[in-house]
Amino acid sequence: MQSQRKIRILIAKPGLDSHDRGAKIVARALRDAGMEVIYTGLRQTPEQIVETALQEDVDVIGLSILSGAHRTLFPRIMELLKQKDLTDMMVFAGGIIPEEDIPEMKKLGIKEIFGPGTRTDTIVQFVFDNIPKRP
Amino acid sequence: MSDKEKINEIMKERERWEKTTLPKWMENRPERKNEFRNHSDTLIKRVYTPEDTKNMDYMRDLGFPGEYPFTRGVHATMYRGRLWTMRQFSGYGTAEQTNQRFKYLLKEGETGLSIAFDYPTITGYDSDHPFARGEVGICGVAVASLKDMEVLLDGIPLDKVTTSMTINGPAAMLLAMYVAVGDKQGVPREKIGGTTQNDMLKEFFAQKLCIFPPKPSLKLVTDIIEYCAHHLPKWNPISISGYHIREAGENALQELAFTIYDGIASVESALERGLNVDDFASRLSFFFASHNNLFEEIAKFRAARRLWAKIMKERFHARNPRSMWMRMHIQTSGCTLTAQQPLSNIIRTTIEALAAILGGTQSLHTNSFDEALCLPTEEAVRVALRTQQIIAHESGAADTIDPLAGSYYVEYLTNEMEEQAMEYIQKIDDMGGAIVAIEKGFFQKEIADSAYKYQRETDDKKRIIVGVNKYTTGDETSIPMLRVDPKVEEEQVAGLQKLRRERNNRKVDEMLEKLHYATEKDENLMPIIIEAVKTYATLGEICGVLRKVYGEHKELIVI
Amino acid sequence: MTKIEEIVQGVLSGNRRSIARAITIIENNTAETHKLVASIYPHTGKAHIIGITGPGGSGKSTLIEKIIREYRRKDKTVGVIAVDPTSPFTGGAFLGDRIRMQELSTDQGVFIRSMATRNYMGGIAKATKDAVKVLDAAGKDIVIVETVGAGQSEVEIIKVAKTIVVIFAPGLGDEIQAIKAGMMEIADIFVVNKADRENANKAIMDIQAMLQLNNQEKTWKKPVLKTTALTGEGVPQLIERIEEHKHFLERQLEHKRSREKAEAELIEAIKEKVATSMIEKLKKEGKFEEFLKKILKKEMDPTSAAEKLLNEKFRNKV
Numbered sequence A: 001m002q003s004q005r006k007i008r009i010l011i012a013k014p015g016l017d018s019h020d021r022g023a024k025i026v027a028r029a030l031r032d033a034g035m036e037v038i039y040t041g042l043r044q045t046p047e048q049i050v051e052t053a054l055q056e057d058v059d060v061i062g063l064s065i066l067s068g069a070h071r072t073l074f075p076r077i078m079e080l081l082k083q084k085d086l087t088d089m090m091v092f093a094g095g096i097i098p099e100e101d102i103p104e105m106k107k108l109g110i111k112e113i114f115g116p117g118t119r120t121d122t123i124v125q126f127v128f129d130n131i132p133k134r135p
Numbered sequence B: 001m002s003d004k005e006k007i008n009e010i011m012k013e014r015e016r017w018e019k020t021t022l023p024k025w026m027e028n029r030p031e032r033k034n035e036f037r038n039h040s041d042t043l044i045k046r047v048y049t050p051e052d053t054k055n056m057d058y059m060r061d062l063g064f065p066g067e068y069p070f071t072r073g074v075h076a077t078m079y080r081g082r083l084w085t086m087r088q089f090s091g092y093g094t095a096e097q098t099n100q101r102f103k104y105l106l107k108e109g110e111t112g113l114s115i116a117f118d119y120p121t122i123t124g125y126d127s128d129h130p131f132a133r134g135e136v137g138i139c140g141v142a143v144a145s146l147k148d149m150e151v152l153l154d155g156i157p158l159d160k161v162t163t164s165m166t167i168n169g170p171a172a173m174l175l176a177m178y179v180a181v182g183d184k185q186g187v188p189r190e191k192i193g194g195t196t197q198n199d200m201l202k203e204f205f206a207q208k209l210c211i212f213p214p215k216p217s218l219k220l221v222t223d224i225i226e227y228c229a230h231h232l233p234k235w236n237p238i239s240i241s242g243y244h245i246r247e248a249g250e251n252a253l254q255e256l257a258f259t260i261y262d263g264i265a266s267v268e269s270a271l272e273r274g275l276n277v278d279d280f281a282s283r284l285s286f287f288f289a290s291h292n293n294l295f296e297e298i299a300k301f302r303a304a305r306r307l308w309a310k311i312m313k314e315r316f317h318a319r320n321p322r323s324m325w326m327r328m329h330i331q332t333s334g335c336t337l338t339a340q341q342p343l344s345n346i347i348r349t350t351i352e353a354l355a356a357i358l359g360g361t362q363s364l365h366t367n368s369f370d371e372a373l374c375l376p377t378e379e380a381v382r383v384a385l386r387t388q389q390i391i392a393h394e395s396g397a398a399d400t401i402d403p404l405a406g407s408y409y410v411e412y413l414t415n416e417m418e419e420q421a422m423e424y425i426q427k428i429d430d431m432g433g434a435i436v437a438i439e440k441g442f443f444q445k446e447i448a449d450s451a452y453k454y455q456r457e458t459d460d461k462k463r464i465i466v467g468v469n470k471y472t473t474g475d476e477t478s479i480p481m482l483r484v485d486p487k488v489e490e491e492q493v494a495g496l497q498k499l500r501r502e503r504n505n506r507k508v509d510e511m512l513e514k515l516h517y518a519t520e521k522d523e524n525l526m527p528i529i530i531e532a533v534k535t536y537a538t539l540g541e542i543c544g545v546l547r548k549v550y551g552e553h554k555e556l557i558v559i
Numbered sequence C: 001m002t003k004i005e006e007i008v009q010g011v012l013s014g015n016r017r018s019i020a021r022a023i024t025i026i027e028n029n030t031a032e033t034h035k036l037v038a039s040i041y042p043h044t045g046k047a048h049i050i051g052i053t054g055p056g057g058s059g060k061s062t063l064i065e066k067i068i069r070e071y072r073r074k075d076k077t078v079g080v081i082a083v084d085p086t087s088p089f090t091g092g093a094f095l096g097d098r099i100r101m102q103e104l105s106t107d108q109g110v111f112i113r114s115m116a117t118r119n120y121m122g123g124i125a126k127a128t129k130d131a132v133k134v135l136d137a138a139g140k141d142i143v144i145v146e147t148v149g150a151g152q153s154e155v156e157i158i159k160v161a162k163t164i165v166v167i168f169a170p171g172l173g174d175e176i177q178a179i180k181a182g183m184m185e186i187a188d189i190f191v192v193n194k195a196d197r198e199n200a201n202k203a204i205m206d207i208q209a210m211l212q213l214n215n216q217e218k219t220w221k222k223p224v225l226k227t228t229a230l231t232g233e234g235v236p237q238l239i240e241r242i243e244e245h246k247h248f249l250e251r252q253l254e255h256k257r258s259r260e261k262a263e264a265e266l267i268e269a270i271k272e273k274v275a276t277s278m279i280e281k282l283k284k285e286g287k288f289e290e291f292l293k294k295i296l297k298k299e300m301d302p303t304s305a306a307e308k309l310l311n312e313k314f315r316n317k318v
Ligand SMILES: Nc1nc2c(ncn2[C@@H]2O[C@H](COP(=O)(O)OP(=O)(O)OP(=O)(O)O)[C@@H](O)[C@H]2O)c(=O)[nH]1
Pocket: B438, B439, B554, B555, B556, C055, C056, C057, C058, C059, C060, C061, C062, C063, C097, C100, C148, C193, C194, C195, C196, C197, C227, C228, C229, C230, C231
């Protein structure tokens, strides 16, 4: 029997901002690297993002935000993941997130935060290196 | 010698030069790259000569400023008469804070206002809607009702200052609030001047802050155009925007072509409404990005003016020369700013601003150096404004009109851009127009591919970005950052809820019901929306009624 | 309990996490897949499975969103499997259908899952079928499968559905080809979406003309409907037709069952009648007694005796 395991990844845009240029470039790079990318589209509430991750049973969640609302929305997303027992999914983020906020975001359980100017292959490699071991 | 003979002579001389002088230099000092290309992927030659502009006809292609085809500018005196409007896009926190910022900028020499709204406002949600959590006042100012607009414009004379509002889906509501404040100030409606962005088409494929589906969105756009044609003669009802197309990832050529096409679609939809082209076309305005390839950008602005004039004349049979004017506002490109070594952004912005001035803009916003990181601080925004003032008063760039006309390179690029943009326009025409192209994902695909290409080139260092993929220092200079206090949201929400308690709610409900009825009946909604905002019905409530009738838009995703 | 048993239990009780895990196991095609599918199989068969297919961009996902809302209004629970192609070059996939259904993602009566084809021969059709079984076993009243109707493998996928809806948008053009290429036969219902656009009526006529050429069978007359998925116009009518088709299938099934039953009864009755009359005749002729004795003397066994008797009997007749 031929096993067909693939990395499934959710690229989600919480918040109301519509700057999806980065999210789409990353989505495309991850797809081209052989992953199955589920993209939520814009304006997703934390509840929608977490429900989607659950239904799609993804290995990884990438959050992209440029509106500055991460201080409100990221804690909520991480909390919901915990509530739904989805802590085995790896979460990373990108967008405009000030340096001084990063330690706090990492404490929430966000594995890495990529700022503007990050090379796409850095992100792809990061995902490969940090795929959670799931049953 | 005839012109033709002269060109032949030059061609022979060039060929001689290429055989004799050039090879020696190529040997000792070879060129840095195999080929040079600009953002639009045009191959850039080593040197341009009269050969490259040999088909140009001065009177046909350039003419004089203030005359068809307006390549050299829409006004006959240009900056020798009046400098461009220095209009800094700003807004953050509460209406009060932004009002202070406006007053500061006006004191520092700004000549027009430009309001940045926060995301809940832009997307038609009240500050206390669940979607607004964490977003209130963060990326712009929160305006949930006429009350906020009153505070925002407090002490600003609406008959003297013009205001640009970057607002699309809820443009009608925000314009209504602006008009209502004008009424309160006692300013006659004929004197109220400014611009609503109100360009829905680009929202569907580039900016994506849409609320309603394409059809009703275009209907609202046309309502505003029609209303302004009759009641607000100094208001630019629409600012046809290439800026967002560019920021989403397009190159200069695509920005040019798609913006012009967006203009075509807007004119068509107003004509369908039964308006006469010369009744509204003179109030259409445009909004472009100025990126950092200096000559390419200058050529883009010049080509845009000429192309639009031709389209208005030949395609839409406009008679009034003013209908053929392309008046533009330009913003320096946000996506060229780097988070790394932010002070370098001042230089980028300077080059981009210079391109805008040499390209003949009517109005300019210069980005602040800290905007890749946060909203601009007062200091950063002052530097940005000073950049414009230095170009205006010190550089001499504003002392003659269209100073680069006749440059072989610039004229060549201008012609090239116009020609290729025409090809795109033809292609979209053949596809069945803008809406069909959107539904087919044509623009989206073009954007996605260009954005991806740009990123790949940057990753591969084919495109150098100083401080990002070359000359990186490691230790980054840290700059002071503007943070919006989370208390702003609490205050704003409390204020809004107080308003809901204290206003005459029966009147509000009645108005909303009337609005619902009018929306279903398909009449021009501007008058009733003005009435509605005056009862302090909130933005979210008004948009809510329209959402119910029109439904909401979901974007077509192409990566 | 083993892990698989746990997941099966979870699926049967409608646990969303378990449903998601089960589908992953099916997608990954591991050693456990067969066991999982075998254990849920007995609990399937209740859901009505609807296949939605048609050219790219015709509005399938948008329409599905509206179909779900309509079923939710009727208090039915819905599962969706949206299949998108895996890139043959990179092995990756971009799964974008659910974007149009995101508002429903938090509705606990709805479960939406995207699947990539993963390019293994015949695999996706089976995987889709099994994923549908999971949603069925989890108690979803309706399961909808979306595929873009492009080629043979998609036709295989969509065959899991009991009711197949083929959707088009105005301006058919090349899509006429697609109709020829197999869609026509498998469709139970045709939909022309984007009825808000010009040319919608022309598209309907094109399809109807095509149907006439293809000489429909009389049992189920394939309807051609018009929808505007953006606003939901025409969706209630579509659902009505889907329900009608479902009843048609049920009637067909019932018809088949009663036929089988009647046949069995008839056979029973004939046997009974033939045997009785034959025995009576043999007794009258004395043959019966004669052979009975032979059997008692162990000269013959009963089967051979019967054979011989009948042979003689029928030879005489012929
Ligand atoms: N005008 C109009 N546009 C529609 C209608 N239904 C869908 N669309 C638009 O058509 C585009 C494609 O819609 P989808 O629902 O993604 O189509 P799809 O068939 O699922 O597409 P794929 O999954 O990519 O094959 C979107 O831009 C929709 O908004 C409709 O009834 N009228």
